[in-house]
Amino acid sequence: MKDYLLFGVAPYVAVTLLLSVSLWRFFFTRYKFSSLSSEFLESKDLFWGSVPWHYGILVLFLGHLIGFLFPREVTLWNSIPIRLIILEATALTFGLLALVGLVLLIKRRMTHPRIRVVTSWMDIVVLVLLLIQVVSGLSTAIIDRWGSSWYVATLVPYVRSVLSLAPNVELISGMSWLVKTHVLGAIVIIGILPFTRLVHFLVPPVSYLWRPYQLVIWNWDRRTIRVPSTKKKAH
Template structure:
């Protein structure tokens, strides 16, 4: 029963919350759809941490998409052997994972350690920062520790198949039973952050100013003193 909840019910609850939560917030809280930047309080750490995080997270996300969504038979058909893929995942993914972790650590330290920034932060801000830091850390630990202690483990033969079974609504929770604990924690915390997403400042990632594209003018206003 516990496995059924963790690997079938919980993921679907998180995904449903992600979708419904975004719709609800967009309809009821468009003015709160913002990153609530604290740049005016402290800029240097924010700039460094944000830069490192964004440089690292894009390749990390791309690696997750390939690793989870693309069957290994497809990569093998393209001439990528399991050893080549593993080396790319460990070294390439490890490098960008470290960059992402460094950026997230700076951002989290800044939010907790700087009194002025902490006062401006909500409880959800502190929780999200901490959870993201944990997700990145446990993801790196999973790859490094497993490659040393369980080199025979292949997440593409377990986690990836389970994940794709969720996407086609034919969940196979049994694939996750023998997965190392660190990977399980990484997966569960990842789904949890998706469930929290609509109710935090993370929604700002969808705020692309498309209305400015194609404008032939910019309106400036000058403040006149009385």
């Protein structure tokens, strides 16, 4: 019964919250739909935490996505032992990179007085949840070895059963508490995401790839404004 609530019902509650609250916030409080940067209060420690965290988590996110979209190809890749080791070692490296970045970001929030002032209790909840998630993922990879192989027979059918609205909780029930913690952690993060500054993940600034960093809008004739006498008047 407990497993049914955690792995059969909670995923739908989480996705419903994610969609409804995100859309509500996006349309009604759009200017707060952001990571609420604190870079102008402190930037050096932010850099050393944020860069490894984002590189690590982005690669892991893509890795998880590819793993769930192409399980057959991953199995084929892993059929040669050295390739399995390369895949696991790469995932572990980026996982550790994310962990180091996250620990530095937590330290920054706890130690800088100016950052502490702008830190809400929800920020602390998010950081703790992310820490649990990364540590449980790394522990799964180290203790319940070769997850990139066994996930195909267990977690892929579970995620598919959830997506097809017929959750097969038995696939999860028999797994270790470590794996259960990792899957439950992801469900909680998805549900809590729209209430936190993590929502910025839903609106990555991809348009910056094709538009200039800054849009300079001229309200006057550019040549006239450069004439010294005109400048004086403008000031």
